[in-house]
Amino acid sequence: MSASTDTVGDFLTSIRNASQANKAAITTQWSRLREGVAKILTDAGYIASARKAERDGLPVLEITLKYVAGVPAITSIERISTPGRRVYAGYSSVPKVIGGMGVSILTTSRGVMTDAEARRQKVGGELLAKVW
Numbered sequence: 001m002s003a004s005t006d007t008v009g010d011f012l013t014s015i016r017n018a019s020q021a022n023k024a025a026i027t028t029q030w031s032r033l034r035e036g037v038a039k040i041l042t043d044a045g046y047i048a049s050a051r052k053a054e055r056d057g058l059p060v061l062e063i064t065l066k067y068v069a070g071v072p073a074i075t076s077i078e079r080i081s082t083p084g085r086r087v088y089a090g091y092s093s094v095p096k097v098i099g100g101m102g103v104s105i106l107t108t109s110r111g112v113m114t115d116a117e118a119r120r121q122k123v124g125g126e127l128l129a130k131v132w
Contacts (some may be wrong), residue, residue: 003060008033009079011128015047019065019072030059036107037128044103046074046116046131062101080104080127089126102132 004010011034018026029032030052038050040062048064065071081087089106091096094115099106104115108125119127 005083006079007106008032008037008128009082011037012077012079015041015063015065016074016077019067019074022067022070023065025062025064027053027055027062029058030061033041033107033112034061040103040105040112040114041074041131044131046103047078075132077129077131079129085110087127088124089127091122092121094118094124094127097130098132102130105129105131 007029011028014026014028021076025050033051035052038047041047042050048066050061050063053062055059081107094104094106100116106113106115106118106125107128108118108121108123110121110123112128113121113123
């Protein structure tokens with residue numbers, strides 16, 4: 001296993017690949033940021049559940065994927081801000097995904113939140129990903 005500089009990108013890619021391969025669940029390394037992203041995906045209805053567990057003495061994140069009539073609930077999940085090109089937005093300029101049908105995930109000074117929550121709390125931040 002090689003060390004990656006983009007752990008969130010790897011996390012999103014593993015979710016995308018597992019859902020396209022119709023896997024029931026995946027297990028990834030745990031981090032507070034990954035747990036926050038997984039909570040948003042669960043709350044928005046894109047994954048069935050996410051829970052922190054321990055395997056071989058290390059914290060892991062166990063994610064149960066969600067399917068609607070055999071079709072993955074996640075149509076697309078894309079990384080916006082990367083380690084080589086950070087993308088920030090003020091609360092008034094946070095983009096809506098497909099006119100509000102999807103969700104943008106931001107990391108702010110008040111934690112990881114959706115685009116709608118960031119506008120409601122009037123905080124901007126780094127645009128991590130968009131999901132629909």
